Amino acid sequence: MIRKILIHPDPRLKKVCAALPDISDELRTLADDMLETMYAAPGIGLAAPQLGILDRIIVLDCEKEDAATPKPMVMVNPRIIGSSDDTNVYDEGCLSIPDQYAEVTRPKEVRVEWLDLDGNLQEQDMDGLWATCVQHEIDHLEGKLFIDYLKPLKRQMITRKMQKLKREMARA
Numbered sequence: 796m797i798r799k800i801l802i803h804p805d806p807r808l809k810k811v812c813a814a815l816p817d818i819s820d821e822l823r824t825l826a827d828d829m830l831e832t833m834y835a836a837p838g839i840g841l842a843a844p845q846l847g848i849l850d851r852i853i854v855l856d857c858e859k860e861d862a863a864t865p866k867p868m869v870m871v872n873p874r875i876i877g878s879s880d881d882t883n884v885y886d887e888g889c890l891s892i893p894d895q896y897a898e899v900t901r902p903k904e905v906r907v908e909w910l911d912l913d914g915n916l917q918e919q920d921m922d923g924l925w926a927t928c929v930q931h932e933i934d935h936l937e938g939k940l941f942i943d944y945l946k947p948l949k950r951q952m953i954t955r956k957m958q959k960l961k962r963e964m965a966r967a
Protein backbone atom coordinates (compact mmCIF):
# COMPACT_ATOMS: atom_id res chain seq x y z
CA MET A 796 0.00 0.00 0.00
CA ILE A 797 1.36 3.39 -0.98
CA ARG A 798 1.34 5.76 1.98
CA LYS A 799 1.43 9.54 2.12
CA ILE A 800 4.86 11.14 2.45
CA LEU A 801 5.08 14.10 4.84
CA ILE A 802 6.42 17.33 3.39
CA HIS A 803 8.84 19.57 5.32
CA PRO A 804 8.22 21.53 7.52
CA ASP A 805 6.45 19.05 9.78
CA PRO A 806 7.21 18.51 13.49
CA ARG A 807 7.26 14.72 12.96
CA LEU A 808 10.29 15.12 10.69
CA LYS A 809 12.21 16.73 13.56
CA LYS A 810 11.74 13.97 16.15
CA VAL A 811 14.26 11.40 17.34
CA CYS A 812 12.71 7.99 16.56
CA ALA A 813 12.42 5.09 18.97
CA ALA A 814 14.40 1.84 18.61
CA LEU A 815 12.23 -1.16 17.73
CA PRO A 816 12.29 -3.88 20.40
CA ASP A 817 11.53 -6.74 18.00
CA ILE A 818 10.39 -7.75 14.52
CA SER A 819 6.63 -8.19 14.10
CA ASP A 820 4.30 -8.93 11.18
CA GLU A 821 3.11 -5.34 11.49
CA LEU A 822 6.69 -4.18 10.94
CA ARG A 823 7.06 -6.42 7.86
CA THR A 824 3.88 -4.86 6.43
CA LEU A 825 5.26 -1.39 7.14
CA ALA A 826 8.54 -2.32 5.37
CA ASP A 827 6.57 -3.51 2.30
CA ASP A 828 4.56 -0.29 2.27
CA MET A 829 7.72 1.80 2.64
CA LEU A 830 9.38 0.09 -0.34
CA GLU A 831 6.24 0.43 -2.45
CA THR A 832 5.94 4.11 -1.52
CA MET A 833 9.64 4.73 -2.24
CA TYR A 834 9.58 3.03 -5.67
CA ALA A 835 6.36 4.82 -6.64
CA ALA A 836 7.68 8.27 -5.70
CA PRO A 837 10.25 7.43 -7.23
CA GLY A 838 13.10 7.60 -4.74
CA ILE A 839 16.16 5.66 -3.59
CA GLY A 840 15.52 5.81 0.16
CA LEU A 841 12.77 6.37 2.69
CA ALA A 842 12.65 6.55 6.50
CA ALA A 843 9.59 5.76 8.65
CA PRO A 844 9.26 9.32 10.08
CA GLN A 845 8.60 10.50 6.51
CA LEU A 846 5.34 8.54 6.80
CA GLY A 847 4.69 9.98 10.26
CA ILE A 848 5.84 6.78 12.01
CA LEU A 849 8.47 7.53 14.63
CA ASP A 850 10.23 4.15 14.59
CA ARG A 851 13.79 3.33 13.59
CA ILE A 852 13.31 1.67 10.21
CA ILE A 853 14.57 2.71 6.78
CA VAL A 854 14.42 1.26 3.26
CA LEU A 855 16.74 1.92 0.34
CA ASP A 856 17.59 0.80 -3.18
CA CYS A 857 20.33 2.73 -4.94
CA GLU A 858 20.53 0.55 -8.08
CA LYS A 859 19.78 3.47 -10.35
CA GLU A 860 20.25 1.91 -13.79
CA ASP A 861 16.93 1.11 -15.44
CA ALA A 862 18.09 -2.37 -16.41
CA ALA A 863 19.50 -3.19 -12.97
CA THR A 864 17.83 -5.82 -10.83
CA PRO A 865 16.13 -4.08 -7.88
CA LYS A 866 18.07 -4.43 -4.65
CA PRO A 867 15.64 -3.45 -1.90
CA MET A 868 17.16 -3.21 1.55
CA VAL A 869 15.26 -2.89 4.82
CA MET A 870 17.15 -1.85 7.94
CA VAL A 871 15.71 -1.90 11.45
CA ASN A 872 17.58 0.06 14.14
CA PRO A 873 20.41 0.93 11.69
CA ARG A 874 23.63 2.32 13.11
CA ILE A 875 26.81 3.73 11.57
CA ILE A 876 29.62 1.86 13.33
CA GLY A 877 32.50 3.21 11.25
CA SER A 878 33.17 5.88 8.68
CA SER A 879 36.05 6.83 6.37
CA ASP A 880 38.03 10.06 6.67
CA ASP A 881 37.59 10.44 2.91
CA THR A 882 34.53 12.43 2.02
CA ASN A 883 32.18 12.61 -0.94
CA VAL A 884 29.96 15.42 -2.17
CA TYR A 885 26.54 14.55 -3.55
CA ASP A 886 23.74 16.69 -4.86
CA GLU A 887 21.14 15.39 -2.39
CA GLY A 888 17.39 15.53 -2.53
CA CYS A 889 14.63 14.21 -0.29
CA LEU A 890 11.10 12.91 -0.90
CA SER A 891 9.95 15.20 1.96
CA ILE A 892 11.53 18.21 0.21
CA PRO A 893 10.43 17.67 -3.40
CA ASP A 894 12.41 19.18 -6.30
CA GLN A 895 15.06 20.79 -4.09
CA TYR A 896 18.68 19.68 -4.36
CA ALA A 897 21.88 20.79 -2.69
CA GLU A 898 25.43 19.54 -2.26
CA VAL A 899 26.15 17.78 1.03
CA THR A 900 29.55 16.47 2.14
CA ARG A 901 29.60 13.17 4.04
CA PRO A 902 32.06 10.32 4.73
CA LYS A 903 32.68 8.39 1.49
CA GLU A 904 32.43 4.95 3.07
CA VAL A 905 30.55 3.77 6.13
CA ARG A 906 30.10 0.50 7.99
CA VAL A 907 26.47 -0.06 8.98
CA GLU A 908 24.91 -2.45 11.47
CA TRP A 909 21.19 -3.24 11.47
CA LEU A 910 18.54 -5.83 12.22
CA ASP A 911 16.95 -7.52 9.21
CA LEU A 912 13.31 -8.61 9.03
CA ASP A 913 14.25 -12.11 10.24
CA GLY A 914 15.66 -10.54 13.40
CA ASN A 915 19.29 -11.20 12.41
CA LEU A 916 22.02 -8.65 13.05
CA GLN A 917 23.67 -7.62 9.77
CA GLU A 918 26.81 -5.63 9.11
CA GLN A 919 28.02 -4.22 5.80
CA ASP A 920 30.44 -1.71 4.28
CA MET A 921 28.76 0.73 1.95
CA ASP A 922 30.23 3.26 -0.43
CA GLY A 923 29.28 5.65 -3.24
CA LEU A 924 25.62 6.52 -3.50
CA TRP A 925 24.69 3.72 -1.07
CA ALA A 926 26.85 5.32 1.64
CA THR A 927 25.34 8.76 1.06
CA CYS A 928 21.82 7.39 1.01
CA VAL A 929 22.13 5.29 4.16
CA GLN A 930 23.58 8.27 6.08
CA HIS A 931 20.77 10.52 4.80
CA GLU A 932 18.12 7.98 5.91
CA ILE A 933 19.68 7.36 9.33
CA ASP A 934 19.75 11.15 9.81
CA HIS A 935 15.95 11.11 9.39
CA LEU A 936 15.72 8.82 12.45
CA GLU A 937 17.49 11.56 14.42
CA GLY A 938 15.13 14.24 13.15
CA LYS A 939 17.78 15.62 10.83
CA LEU A 940 17.24 16.66 7.21
CA PHE A 941 19.86 17.22 4.49
CA ILE A 942 19.01 20.94 4.50
CA ASP A 943 20.28 21.08 8.10
CA TYR A 944 23.78 20.81 6.57
CA LEU A 945 23.24 23.96 4.49
CA LYS A 946 23.86 27.59 5.35
CA PRO A 947 20.87 29.13 7.22
CA LEU A 948 19.91 31.41 4.33
CA LYS A 949 19.72 28.55 1.82
CA ARG A 950 17.83 26.39 4.34
CA GLN A 951 15.29 29.18 4.98
CA MET A 952 14.81 29.70 1.25
CA ILE A 953 14.01 26.02 0.72
CA THR A 954 11.72 25.94 3.77
CA ARG A 955 9.74 28.91 2.46
CA LYS A 956 9.34 27.17 -0.91
CA MET A 957 8.02 24.09 0.89
CA GLN A 958 5.57 26.16 2.97
CA LYS A 959 4.25 27.65 -0.26
CA LEU A 960 4.02 24.20 -1.86
CA LYS A 961 2.06 22.89 1.15
CA ARG A 962 -0.37 25.82 0.96
CA GLU A 963 -0.91 25.08 -2.74
CA MET A 964 -1.41 21.37 -2.04
CA ALA A 965 -3.92 22.18 0.71
CA ARG A 966 -5.94 24.35 -1.71
CA ALA A 967 -5.89 21.78 -4.53
Ligand SMILES: [Zn+2]
Pocket residue numbers: 888889890891931935
Ligand atom coordinates in the same frame (compact mmCIF):
# COMPACT_ATOMS: atom_id res chain seq x y z
ZN1 LIG B 1 15.15 12.31 2.99
